[in-house]
Amino acid sequence: MADLAEENATPVWRARLNEAGDRFKALPNNRKILFLTALAAIFAVVVGAVILNRTPSYKILFSNLADRDGGQVTAALQQMNIPYQLGEGGVVSVPADKVYDVRLKLAAQGLPKASGVGFELMDNQKFGISQFAEQVNYQRSIEGELARTIEAVSSVQSARVHIATPKQSVFVREQQSPTASVMLQLYPGRMLDGGQVAGILHLVSSSVPNLPLKNVTIVDQDGNLLSKQTGPDDNSGLDQRQLGFVRQIEEGYVKRIEDILEPIFGHGNARAQVTANVDFSETEQTSETYRPNSNPNPSATRSQQISEKLVNGSANPTGVPGALSNQPPSAASAPITLPPGAAPGTANLSGLGVSASGTLQRDITTNYEVDKTIQHTKVPTGVVKRLSAAVVVNYRRMPDKSGEMKPTPLTPQEVQQINNLVKEAMGYNTGRGDTLNVVNAAFADNAQPVTMQERVIDYVSGNGTSLIKYGLLAIAVLYLLFGVVRPVMRDLVRPPAPAGGAEGEAGAAGAVGAGGRLLGVAGEEGEPGVAGAAMAGAGEDPREAQKRQYSSNLEAVRELVKSDPRMAAQVIKEWISADE
Numbered sequence: 263m264a265d266l267a268e269e270n271a272t273p274v275w276r277a278r279l280n281e282a283g284d285r286f287k288a289l290p291n292n293r294k295i296l297f298l299t300a301l302a303a304i305f306a307v308v309v310g311a312v313i314l315n316r317t318p319s320y321k322i323l324f325s326n327l328a329d330r331d332g333g334q335v336t337a338a339l340q341q342m343n344i345p346y347q348l349g350e351g352g353v354v355s356v357p358a359d360k361v362y363d364v365r366l367k368l369a370a371q372g373l374p375k376a377s378g379v380g381f382e383l384m385d386n387q388k389f390g391i392s393q394f395a396e397q398v399n400y401q402r403s404i405e406g407e408l409a410r411t412i413e414a415v416s417s418v419q420s421a422r423v424h425i426a427t428p429k430q431s432v433f434v435r436e437q438q439s440p441t442a443s444v445m446l447q448l449y450p451g452r453m454l455d456g457g458q459v460a461g462i463l464h465l466v467s468s469s470v471p472n473l474p475l476k477n478v479t480i481v482d483q484d485g486n487l488l489s490k491q492t493g494p495d496d497n498s499g500l501d502q503r504q505l506g507f508v509r510q511i512e513e514g515y516v517k518r519i520e521d522i523l524e525p526i527f528g529h530g531n532a533r534a535q536v537t538a539n540v541d542f543s544e545t546e547q548t549s550e551t552y553r554p555n556s557n558p559n560p561s562a563t564r565s566q567q568i569s570e571k572l573v574n575g576s577a578n579p580t581g582v583p584g585a586l587s588n589q590p591p592s593a594a595s596a597p598i599t600l601p602p603g604a605a606p607g608t609a610n611l612s613g614l615g616v617s618a619s620g621t622l623q624r625d626i627t628t629n630y631e632v633d634k635t636i637q638h639t640k641v642p643t644g645v646v647k648r649l650s651a652a653v654v655v656n657y658r659r660m661p662d663k664s665g666e667m668k669p670t671p672l673t674p675q676e677v678q679q680i681n682n683l684v685k686e687a688m689g690y691n692t693g694r695g696d697t698l699n700v701v702n703a704a705f706a707d708n709a710q711p712v713t714m715q716e717r718v719i720d721y722v723s724g725n726g727t728s729l730i731k732y733g734l735l736a737i738a739v740l741y742l743l744f745g746v747v748r749p750v751m752r753d754l755v756r757p758p759a760p761a762g763g764a765e766g767e768a769g770a771a772g773a774v775g776a777g778g779r780l781l782g783v784a785g786e787e788g789e790p791g792v793a794g795a796a797m798a799g800a801g802e803d804p805r806e807a808q809k810r811q812y813s814s815n816l817e818a819v820r821e822l823v824k825s826d827p828r829m830a831a832q833v834i835k836e837w838i839s840a841d842e
Contacts, residue, residue, distance in 0.1 A: 288818055290825040293750060300746035307739050311732070320347050320355040323364060324374060326419070326447075327352035331374040338373055339364070401425055408469055412444065412462055417454055420447040425470060441477040442466050448482055457503060459488045504542055507644060511538045518687045519653060523680070531656040531705070536688070539648040545641040550634060562631040569625040649696045653684055656705045672702045 286294070323346070324335060332352050339346045339356070344364060347355040356364050368374070384403055387396070405423040412421040422445040428438040444466060448454070454462075462480060467473050480489040515536040523532035655677075657669035672680075681700045690696050722729060823830040 284814070285817065288814075288821060289750070290821065292825075296746055297750045300742040304739055304742050304747075307735055311735055319358050321358040321361045322349075323354045323356045323361055325351060325353045327354060327374055335368065335373055338368060338371060342367065401427060404469065408444075408466060411465065412446070415454075415458065415462070417448055417452040417458070418446050419449050421445065423466065427470075439477055440470055440473045442470060442473060442479070444478070444480045446480065446482050446488070454482075454488060455503075463489060504540075504644075508538055508540050511540065511646065512536045515649065515651065515688050519651065519684050522683060522687045523653070523655065527655060527658070532653065534651065534653045534684075536652075537650040538646055539650075541645045541647045542643045543641075544643055545639075547637075547639040547641075549637045549639075551637070564629040564631045566629070567627040569627075571623040571625075572621070646694075648694055649688060649690075651684065651688055651696075651698045653680070653698070653700045655680060655700065655702050657702065669704050671704075677702055 289297075324331075327335065329352075332348075332354060335354055336346060336348070339354075342364075344356055344360060349355060384399060387399075405425055408423040409421045412418055412423070424443045424445075425440060426442070427440045431437050444462065446454070446462075459480060463475050463478050466478050467475050478489060479487070481487055515538070516534050519534040519536070520532055523534075526532075655672065657671050659667045660670040662668050677700060681698065684690075684700060685698060688696075688698070690698060819830075
């Protein structure tokens with residue numbers, strides 16, 4: 263009774279576990295091996311998937327490496343026990359979490375080496391080197407230093423500089439200026455503007471003596487000539503700086519218009535575009551203007567000349583005939599003055615009295631300043647000559663009679679108010695020919711919801727390889743689970759068939775006898791565990807023991823029939839012979 267109470271106290275799950283263990287022991291060896299192999303395969307697949315997902319992602323360490331530099335870098339990585347991957351175009355990749363650490367370690371070793379050499383080429387000069395070789399080394403040093411300096415520009419990946427220096431001549435007329443060529447390798451998706459190209463031009467020109475800007479040629483990796491792009495000093499057209507200035511002006515006007523309309527209609531309900539006609543022409547004007555003649559009194563006297571001459575009353579010539587008589591009189595040595603008390607009709611020339619018959623001639627010449635205005639005018643560049651603006655405003659959403667919000671067009675008065683408001687915001691000027699067009703229209707709702715089917719298609723198209731890989735793994739796992747593990751587990755956890763009544767007892771007795779014969783045969787084949795299980799429970803309730811023994815024997819017989827049909831047929835044949 264104590265054993266029966268102890269058995270009743272055993273949990274159900276433990277009893278079921280014991281039954282499953284007994285049934286697993288009763289399985290044939292081939293099914294046991296297949297079951298354990300399936301479990302090991304599932305475990306291996308799961309562990310492999312986890313390890314595959316935990317594989318570190320690789321990031322580019324260096325790109326466009328030459329073969330020599332790539333070999334040196336990979337050798338250094340092997341010495342440091344760092345995994346790496348090689349790609350096309352001289353690409354070396356390492357785990358993403360070690361990129362910066364590896365770069366610092368390689369930089370300490372001087373790897374990768376620079377593409378060119380600089381002035382360090384002059385450190386190891388050989389004794390007895392010729393002047394030509396020394397000049398060549400110096401030119402190589404200049405080219406290498408210039409290439410390193412140009413590579414410091416953010417958009418330049420690598421650079422090569424070639425300098426051609428002509429031989430100097432003692433004759434000035436035969437002297438030639440040096441020339442330079444620069445080859446730039448730009449990063450993908452980047453470009454140089456006119457200001458950066460001009461900076462490289464001035465850099466190269468200033469580094470080589472007597473090298474003018476026009477003798478410097480710059481090309482990119484695609485062979486595009488960059489040195490002939492429009493620069494700030496080129497008047498052939500608009501450069502990048504001027505185009506950027508125009509774009510900045512237009513964006514400023516657009517922002518003004520949208521900022522003043524958004525508080526009224528909301529964000530995204532007003533759009534504006536402005537086109538600015540900007541004059542970049544440089545005009546210098548010098549004018550010289552003369553005013554009409556003015557009255558003598560307010561005019562300024564520039565110079566005045568007074569000439570006086572005494573003419574005698576006798577008209578007949580006097581004097582001794584000859585050369586001396588034909589010469590003009592000499593200039594007066596003293597001014598003509600009238601002595602005190604002299605009559606107005608008389609004069610005193612050079613201190614001598616003049617008779618009343620003589621005549622005094624006086625000429626006065628006065629020069630006045632001429633009015634002149636000189637004006638020098640320089641018109642500033644970047645003046646807005648004309649503005650053209652287009653503004654479109656969305657319909658206002660207003661409730662209808664049923665209370666539903668529907669788009670409603672604006673009234674003409676509201677459109678006119680918007681027109682006046684935009685004119686004030688953009689500084690509308692009719693004198694320069696500005697134009698403005700305000701339109702009220704319904705905006706198209708292009709924001710259509712993305713369906714689940716489109717999302718699935720996008721995900722599958724973007725992750726096709728990964729989905730195929732994980733799909734194959736899932737199929738393998740499902741086959742092992744449902745094709746191998748599930749049938750075995752179903753047999754292990756299948757509950758015993760209940761038996762009741764006299765027929766059950768009789769059937770159980772017959773089954774025990776038959777099971778004994780089969781178990782005896784099975785025992786001969788190497789399955790003694792089942793016979794031992796049939797003898798268990800001698801002190802228990804006979805009915806319960808008989809039921810358990812019946813179920814165990816019946817299951818063992820079934821498994822034996824499945825595993826070895828020939829033996830089962832032989833046993834049945836013996837039964838028939840015995841009955842006969």
